[in-house]
Amino acid sequence: MTATALYTDLSGYYDLMCADIDYREQSEQVRRLHQLFGNGGNEYLDLACGTGPHIRHFIDFGYSASGVDINQPMLDIARLRCPAARFFQQDMSVLQVESPLDLISCFLYSIHYNQSIAQLKACIKNVHAALAPGGIFCFNSVSKNLIDNRPGIKRNLKQGDSEFCFQSNWYYPGDGEHQQLQLCIEKTTHGQTETWRDQHPMVALDFQQMQQLLEPYFDVHIFEHNYRTILPWNQLSGNAIFLGIKK
Ligand SMILES: C[S@@+](CC[C@H](N)C(=O)[O-])C[C@H]1O[C@@H](n2cnc3c(N)ncnc32)[C@H](O)[C@@H]1O
Known part of the structure; x- marks a missing residue:
């Protein structure tokens, strides 16, 4: 079993784990930002697209859509959800x-x-090269200084004969450029419980560093992590939406 089983062996449960996420709201927000700041084009790519929930919405908005993900099992599900999109297995860096x-x-x-x-850095450079003039890069980020290492809230869900319990949290050791996404997944079927503990290695940085990495390539705007309104980042919250307009 890999350290990121959720995207391989357990990919069939990914959408269940994300059942509470409002993908339409997130997609509509990014579409609005694109309408406000973009170049009017409709060629769309989602990086680390997973099972393709955002791509589904962008196709419905009228975009020509594609997705990149490193894990083929996630792309296989995305393909079924979005037959009109093109998918590529790639490392986004x-x-x-x-x-x-x-x-x-x-x-x-x-x-x-x-x-x-x-x-x-390489990913940002390649995203810049992939964009047309005036193209937009939009993503959300968490600041390493404001990570709460405590275990996240448990969520229980039922599918068929099985009960699932999902729990996730960030872990940042306090220095260096690495943080983890830690996940615990428990599946109980007819009284038998299986447990998976994922540890996803990820890059850690703060928003000032992120801005500095983007600025050679993009005019940068940072917004509050709120998909219902467009507000400038309040300089305090540890989650934010970054938007880069290609220079
Ligand atoms: C948290 S999921 C997000 C999926 C989707 N964007 C969503 O919002 O539901 C992270 C995704 O990133 C993919 N991934 C991890 N490392 C990657 C890399 N280096 N390049 C591209 N995709 C990657 C995983 O396979 C997984 O599908």
Whole structure:
């Protein structure tokens, strides 16, 4: 079993784990930001697209959509959900695209799956190269200084004969450029419980560092992590939405 079983062996349970996420709301917010700041084009790419929930909405909005993910089992589910989209198995730090894009997104803090600052830098450079003039890069991020290492809230869900319990939290050891997403998944069927403990290595940085990495390539705006309104980041919250307009 890998350290990131959720995206391979357990990929069939990913959507169940994310059942509380309002993907439509997130997609509508990024679409609004694109309408406000973008170049009017409709070529869309979602990085670390997972099972394709955002891509589904962008296709419904009228975009021509594609997705990149490193794990093929996630892409297999995305393909079923979005037959009109194109999917590519790639590590986003070495992103290469066939033709220029107008909007590139990366949701659910997945930008942190770049494994180091050097790889994040390479990813940003490649995203910039993949965008058409005036193209937009939009993602959310968590600041390493404001990570709460305590275990997250447990969520219980039922599917068929099985009860699932999902728990996740960030862990940052206090220094260095690495943090973890720690996940515990328990599946109980007819009284038998199986447990998986995932530890996802991710890059850790603060928002000032993120801004500095983006600025050579993008005009940068930072917004509150709120998908219902567009408000500038209040300089205090540890989650934010970053938007870069290609220079
Ligand atoms: C938290 S999930 C997010 C999926 C989707 N964006 C969503 O919002 O539901 C993170 C995704 O990142 C993918 N991933 C992890 N490392 C990656 C990398 N280096 N390049 C591309 N995708 C990666 C995983 O396979 C997984 O599908």
